[in-house]
Amino acid sequence: MAKRDRMSGNEAVAYAIRQINPDVMPAFPITPSTEIPQMVSTYIANGEVDTEFIPVESEHSAMSAAIGAEAAGARTLTATSSAGLALMWEELLLAASNRMPLALALVNRTLSGPININCDHTDGMGARDTGWIQIYSENNQEAYDNFVQAYPIAENKNVHLPIMICQDGFITSHAVENIELLEDAAVKAFVGEYEPEEFLLNPGKPIAVGPYSVSNYAMEARKNQELALENAKEVILQVAAEYEKISGRKYGLFEAYKTEDADYIMLIMGSAAGTAKQAVDDLRAQGKKVGVLKLRVFRPFPAKEIAEALKNCKAVAIMDRCESYNGNGAALGSEVSAALFRNKVMISAVNYIYGLAGRDFTVTDVYRIFDELEQAELNGTEVEQYQYVGLRK
Amino acid sequence: MRTDITKINEQTPHQDLTEGLMVFAGGTSKLFNTGEWRTNTPVFHANLCKQCLLCAPVCPDASIPVKDSKRGEFDYDHCKGCGICAKVCPFGAIEMKEGR
Numbered sequence: 001m002a003k004r005d006r007m008s009g010n011e012a013v014a015y016a017i018r019q020i021n022p023d024v025m026p027a028f029p030i031t032p033s034t035e036i037p038q039m040v041s042t043y044i045a046n047g048e049v050d051t052e053f054i055p056v057e058s059e060h061s062a063m064s065a066a067i068g069a070e071a072a073g074a075r076t077l078t079a080t081s082s083a084g085l086a087l088m089w090e091e092l093l094l095a096a097s098n099r100m101p102l103a104l105a106l107v108n109r110t111l112s113g114p115i116n117i118n119c120d121h122t123d124g125m126g127a128r129d130t131g132w133i134q135i136y137s138e139n140n141q142e143a144y145d146n147f148v149q150a151y152p153i154a155e156n157k158n159v160h161l162p163i164m165i166c167q168d169g170f171i172t173s174h175a176v177e178n179i180e181l182l183e184d185a186a187v188k189a190f191v192g193e194y195e196p197e198e199f200l201l202n203p204g205k206p207i208a209v210g211p212y213s214v215s216n217y218a219m220e221a222r223k224n225q226e227l228a229l230e231n232a233k234e235v236i237l238q239v240a241a242e243y244e245k246i247s248g249r250k251y252g253l254f255e256a257y258k259t260e261d262a263d264y265i266m267l268i269m270g271s272a273a274g275t276a277k278q279a280v281d282d283l284r285a286q287g288k289k290v291g292v293l294k295l296r297v298f299r300p301f302p303a304k305e306i307a308e309a310l311k312n313c314k315a316v317a318i319m320d321r322c323e324s325y326n327g328n329g330a331a332l333g334s335e336v337s338a339a340l341f342r343n344k345v346m347i348s349a350v351n352y353i354y355g356l357a358g359r360d361f362t363v364t365d366v367y368r369i370f371d372e373l374e375q376a377e378l379n380g381t382e383v384e385q386y387q388y389v390g391l392r393k
Numbered sequence: 394m395r396t397d398i399t400k401i402n403e404q405t406p407h408q409d410l411t412e413g414l415m416v417f418a419g420g421t422s423k424l425f426n427t428g429e430w431r432t433n434t435p436v437f438h439a440n441l442c443k444q445c446l447l448c449a450p451v452c453p454d455a456s457i458p459v460k461d462s463k464r465g466e467f468d469y470d471h472c473k474g475c476g477i478c479a480k481v482c483p484f485g486a487i488e489m490k491e492g493r
Contacts, residue, residue: 099413206419220407
């Protein structure tokens with residue numbers, strides 16, 4: 001029987017970790033993810049899990065220790081935010097290239113400067129080329145559900161890649177909401193025991209992890225890594241289908257909310273998707289054909305599937321909660337536009353930058369954006385193709 | 394998943410390489426002739442050697458084999474010619490020669 005409760009997003013992830021009972025957790029505290037290692041430490045102190053906690057001196061060490069533990073044969077995870085993820089940068093790439101299926105709970109927070117501790121996706125988007133699987137959550141329920149699905153995806157033999165489960169700092173990590181939790185036994189059965197075929201602490205069967213690769217091997221290794229990430233797409237869908245059987249909750253690469261007949265679609269990721277859906281409900285009540293495409297899986301990037309989902313609308317608002325400083329838009333703006341172009345879906349696509357460093361994003365903002373798209377379509381008004389939402393000017 | 398490293402070379406297609414280029418086998422570095430990197434070569438003068446064995450433990454490539462408490466000829470397949478052994482030898486029994 002599922003259990004109804006109320007908890008914050010951080011509590012939800014810590015609860016999932018307790019149910020999974022991983023072998024090793026090296027972590028270093030950073031706002032707003034600090035509660036996750038703190039709560040797991042409490043579970044350890046109370047004897048509810050037998051996870052080995054390593055209190056490291058930095059995030060650089062946290063990710064290094066996580067790679068070492070995972071290579072040794074232990075199911076490993078860590079949690080971090082913002083500058084913590086930035087300090088892991090070098091090791092993030094190694095975790096992926098060494099094909100370590102470890103998990104990271106990312107509580108999205110901006111990176112300085114200006115110095116700020118609030119939510120945006122600068123940290124996660126900064127790690128977008130590191131080879132990790134990245135899954136984004138709208139609320140605490142999704143943060144929990146996504147975390148329970150993390151290891152079955154990462155540890156699949158066709159994948160063997162690290163996975164980042166992301167949720168919005170403070171907005172979901174600290175806000176308390178209703179949640180439906182699975183029974184401990186159901187989670188344990190779903191995630192299973194970690195039984196790697198090859199690992200370092202395996203007497204009589206030595207392995208070498210991360211050997212130096214000369215130029216004549218490195219490109220082939222990268223291609224294999226890229227193929228594993230592509231394989232993850234199918235595995236994510238298989239795991240979601242299995243998860244639906246035990247939870248009743250359905251997940252895909254993205255959620256298409258009222259997009260079927262929509263003329264105007266907002267593509268958005270994370271907690272703000274809830275705001276966008278509320279606005280869509282309001283506008284639908286006025287007869288506007290609008291919808292939301294909430295991206296769940298950012299890596300691997302479902303380019304073809306996104307293009308397919310958007311091909312019948314007139315215009316899309318691509319929402320980025322970060323900057324790329326390339327003068328032409330941000331991460332989703334660039335990648336979704338490329339996906340549309342390559343799949344020959346020639347709709348108008350405006351890149352909006354919103355909610356940086358915790359700036360509020362409201363239903364009124366969504367109304368305004370849909371109105372702007374509609375005015376451009378119907379009356380040919382000029383729209384700034386890359387713009388900031390709610391900027392004082 | 395055990396790796397036969399002798400079957401992997403610079404013509405191997407990507408599908409046949411190991412995951413993450415890991416090597417699922419032990420002691421495979423013996424098959425890699427680091428001696429090819431050498432630009433200077435140590436020459437052993439057995440007549441000057443007192444078998445003090447200071448040279449063997451300082452060799453970073455384990456290229457000075459010791460048997461029955463006596464060192465033998467260099468393992469030129471793996472000696473990179475760093476010259477540490479020549480520096481440490483108190484009796485001038487190891488001479489560095491230019492070239493391979």
